[in-house]
Amino acid sequence: MAQTSHGVGGLSYDAKKRAWPAEFNVFLALVILIVVFELIGRIFLGDSFLFNTRSDVSGIFNEARLQIIILQVSIVGIIAIGVTQVIICGGIDLSSGSIVGATAMIAMSFAQVATVNGNPNPKAMFLAQGWTDLPVIVPVLVAIGCGLLAGLVNGSLIAYTRIPPFIATLGMMVTARGIAKWWSKGQPISFPTDSFAAIGKGLMPVIIFLSLAVLFQLIMTYTRYGKHCYAIGSNEDAARMSGIKIANHKILVYVIAGVLAALAAVVLSSKNLTAQSGMGVMYELDAIAMAVIGGVSLSGGRGSIIGTVIGSLIFGVIISGFTFLRLDAYYQEMVKGVIIVGAVVLDQWRQRLRALRA
């Protein structure tokens, strides 16, 4: 029986007919993907993808695999959170990968130790100035400053010169990569302090990623900032006529995206114990792909952080699944591409179906 609820003005509607949230479909896709890998594993390899089959280890699930699935997408996931709110607001950010590179280089140079094995650190950037063995807050603040500055440039260009976000952030992408290479003339920067190295140790990236995801899901749902992101992405003219300060809001959106990319850089360089100018190449596209797979509409106004998190897990499952099936990494990339396009096609079908039903 149809369950009816009452709306305003005596009209009733079928509460069951209400379309489920887009995240549900993405979650369904994740589950299906896991089931497919599980079945292939059981049938062809006699092994389980997710469950524990070893008697010498306790627990129902293969915990090592679960950890890897999420750990390998955590750092790009942090970037994807920032990219998601940019896309919801009707923009795009191509610069995040390069911001990771530049920020990693600059921040790492403030996180180095003075002596390695009793000898002066050969890689220390600021050994002469004595800027070594600094407290961990210094490189972290330097990183946040870098992200903030990059985001401020992106946002101001987009808000005031009104050039398309694609172009503005493309410029930042190239420039920031240049800065990353110039900073140490292409040399890697290594030997961080223990406290800096602790940021990316073990499951810390996962904890940081999920905490930020929860925080931003709440911000996007319950604050004025989030509401205005959706409003601007949905209809910028309407938002302007409603008195929303578009320029200020856009600058803030890109600043947050820049800072999140910078935090990803801290976690990444800490985890790798080194910073290289090539760090974060293609991360911007992976982050955008996670968002798109997670149901974030590239035309703005639709999507959520939860969706992006599920999108990132789909990424993680694919990579782990292919490793589990002992398939080459080449296939991963090919399938990733297919899934990105497929996700958008499916989303558009779903939108059209909903429009027809309404």
Add this chain to the structure above:
Amino acid sequence: MSDIVLKTENLTKRYGGVHALEGANFELRKGEHVAIMGDNGAGKSTFVRQITAVEQRTSGQIWFDGKEVNFAGPIEARTAGIETVFQNLALADDLDVPSNLFLGREKVLFNLGPFSILDRKYMRKATEAALIRTAVKIPNLSNTIRHMSGGQRQCVAIARTATFASKLIIMDEPTAALGVQETAQVENIIRTLKDNGEPLILISHNMRQVFDLCDRIVVFRRGRIVANLRKQDTDGQDVVSYITGAKTGEAELAA
């Protein structure tokens, strides 16, 4: 003067050499619904754009709510209490009804700058109240505007103005793009506004609608106000002859 909501004196707007609006003298009293009619290019929309400060007037004065006003822009006019329903709806498609009603002036629980927490319960309650007050029928408030009919969307836009303005509502052809049933729905809202004593300026080409809904009809022709007619003193034939210029208004206005 106290019951006059809006008054303009010699309101003039020129675009270069084009005299879009010439010396418009206009008055609107509390609770009054006035229709503005006229041919395309007669100056109706120009007149509204000067009042709502979408454009800056060339000369003339405007009094609103007892004070002479010089709005710098539409947002200032809106803050003062003039709400406009635009021909192109100013709604965000991906937001639900309460979010659209409160767009740009969200009610917050406590202030944290841009990260202020929204008072969603209050906004939902206020939305329901506003929709009931304007007799708008929307089945599900949590649906996004995208999935609503043109009439429902227009109703939401009107309910929005009615929620916040309460001093003056201006509608620029609110039913131009709507079907018969939807038009009736919008007209019902306008009647409810009338019953609530909310003053309104309605730009419309629809003679029947104007006679149904308004107390007074002001006719624009070639940038001038050529007639200011009380509904009971006129008929459709009369209004048409003013619109087309078969009758000129100088005699009546002088009298």
